Amino acid sequence: LMQEQTLRMRRLVEDLLVLSQLESSQNALQETEINVPSLLNTVLKEGISLSGGRPPISLQCDQTLCLKGATEELHSAFGNLVSNAIRYTPEGGEIKLGWQLRGDDAVFSVSDSGIGIEPQHLSRLTERFYRVDRSRSRATGGTGLGLSIVKHILTRHQARLEIESTPGQGSTFSVVFPAARVVRRD
Numbered sequence: 001l002m003q004e005q006t007l008r009m010r011r012l013v014e015d016l017l018v019l020s021q022l023e024s025s026q027n028a029l030q031e032t033e034i035n036v037p038s039l040l041n042t043v044l045k046e047g048i049s050l051s052g053g054r055p056p057i058s059l060q061c062d063q064t065l066c067l068k069g070a071t072e073e074l075h076s077a078f079g080n081l082v083s084n085a086i087r088y089t090p091e092g093g094e095i096k097l098g099w100q101l102r103g104d105d106a107v108f109s110v111s112d113s114g115i116g117i118e119p120q121h122l123s124r125l126t127e128r129f130y131r132v133d134r135s136r137s138r139a140t141g142g143t144g145l146g147l148s149i150v151k152h153i154l155t156r157h158q159a160r161l162e163i164e165s166t167p168g169q170g171s172t173f174s175v176v177f178p179a180a181r182v183v184r185r186d
Contacts, residue, residue, distance in 0.1 A: 031068050035185075051086045055093040059096075059098075059099075067183060076153060088112065093114055095111070095112045107174050110174075116167035158181065
């Protein structure tokens with residue numbers, strides 16, 4: 001029990017340090033051109049490894065669509081959304097990852113057939129330590145900071161998070177990047 005609590009505290013401190021770094025005005029965004037299809041294949045493999053193949057995770061990806069941004073930060077944000085989907089999708093469910101254009105914007109989406117989220121919680125999900133279900137979050141190992149970290153990373157990339165959810169049917173978390181960040185490759 002002490003070891004579990006120590007591990008929880010360690011994860012909490014690590015997440016707080018990440019948030020502090022993201023909020024620091026001295027931490028300028030280190031931008032490069034990111035091969036998002038390659039990054040998403042890595043995120044997919046990590047998700048499959050984390051879930052043990054249950055639920056199944058699939059990826060539909062525009063191979064020509066890349067971004068200007070910070071690879072490590074976006075890897076963290078995308079990975080967080082995938083691990084949340086794994087955490088809240090019961091046996092028999094599935095997770096679908098997508099990467100495509102919507103108009104001029106680039107969109108990364110994570111759709112699950114999980115437990116869903118009641119509408120009154122949606123606007124508060126990215127607040128620090130906000131939990132829809134405290135007992136379930138603790139049981140699955142969350143710190144309550146993951147979506148707050150995602151929000152800060154997206155803000156640094158002028159992106160936004162859109163959340164659609166139906167209780168009992170699942171959720172879709174979409175990261176929308178502005179056209180100014182989009183790079184097309186042949």
